[in-house]
Amino acid sequence: MGDFDGATAAVTGGASGIGLAAARLLRDRGARVAVLDVAESTEDGLLGVPCDVTDDGSVRAAVDTVRREFGGLDVLVNNAGIGAQGDVTANDDAEWHRVLDLNVVGIARVSRAVMDLLRRSERAAIVNTCSIAGLAGLPQRALYSASKGAVHALTLAMAADHVREGVRVNCVAPGTVDTPWVGRLLDSAPDPVAERAALEARQPSGRLVSADEVAQAIAYLAGSGAGGVTGTVLTVDGGMFGLRVRPS
Template sequence: MNQSSTPGPLRGLVAAVTGGASGIGAAIADRLAALGASVAVLDVNPDGADERFLAVACDVTDDASVRTAIERVGNELGGLDIVINNAGIGAQGTVADNPDSEWQRVFDVNVFGMARVSRAALPWLRRSEHAAIVNTCSIAATAGLPQRALYSASKGAVLSLTLAMAADHVREGIRVNCVNPGTVDTPWIGRLLDSAADPAAERAALDARQPTGRLVSAPEVAEAVAYLASPAAGATTGTALAVDGGMQGLRLRPQ
């Protein structure tokens, strides 16, 4: 697969997006490609990836799978400059509602998976003049949300991991940041709504929870990720960028 010839601020750079075959990851892959990057989509089921991208089967819970996928990206696309750690899974319930096995499963994907991918990518990133890692975190890391104990714990770990990695690698020229989306209109949210007793009422409640009065769109998250990944953000590292419709910072009076 050849390097992208699309003009743009990311032309000449190679990006790998985990969980890039659908949802937020697919929107990120699209945006990075539109800005000129050569994009590899790493996904446990990459069949849904756009044919423009190098689609690579990758299970982030398996270290051998991760290392094989990253090596393939670096070798076939001629390097690796940008890593988007986006693969993740959701969870519902209070701290009492999920067994140990589910806690282990969610952390294995949402936290350990990011560590595996970043660890495998570091040798490639150290060769890049514009190395960047962007992790998909969540409003759940910074605000107490009901029925999200396990998910929030995993994303809190992602936020702390982002800051620690930024400190560890800043002198190597590798920037590490994260985005904190609010509730994003994705297939996962669609499935949650479908399973609700009153999907319309649940949708209205999710919309109202964000001061903008609507869910965040996947392209809006992708735009924030693209900024953090771009050399234009060369002075930005160790930052969590909220894309949450004002959920974290605004306290509006009831209408």
């Protein structure tokens, strides 16, 4: 028996990386899980549902599928997002709008589409994927940091709005995670080995965080063991935000 037996969950951006790790973990702990993603999900035991979080019609169609297949919803993991590089001069207006639309407004679109379902649940929880970039100033991440700072603020506002409706809202803030996106970032660097070493060194643990470690934090916040937790950001960053260790 798993701690999510009888529960239903939806994970946006669940076809790869952190989202897939979270979807697998929730499934393995007993939940019925829908993966909402623009990429097709063929993972055993997961319901793949096409969904573009930048399109309200697509979101509502996906939520209708979840409602039809599951009959309700207990957990929403807002994980869909994209990265961006450069300082404040590096990206034009179109790129700012694109990243903010997906990373921030996408959370609002999906959350509002499922809110009526969550209000009917006795174990309702939303977990948003933020980033340490939303809490600490990182070089060459101006646009990305702005979007994740907005996710943090949105999480707190949503938690305040819905706490008395029985809907808990929290977020995880990963450090640099060993995901396909980071892999592509490293591949595009002039010296991938040196770039990876630099990313590892800026986390006091001396290594990248794994997607499975972030998934464990998501499952905790979504589960009944965190029933008294709302409006909280849980960092999974190898100590990057809070620690000031001496260089090795």
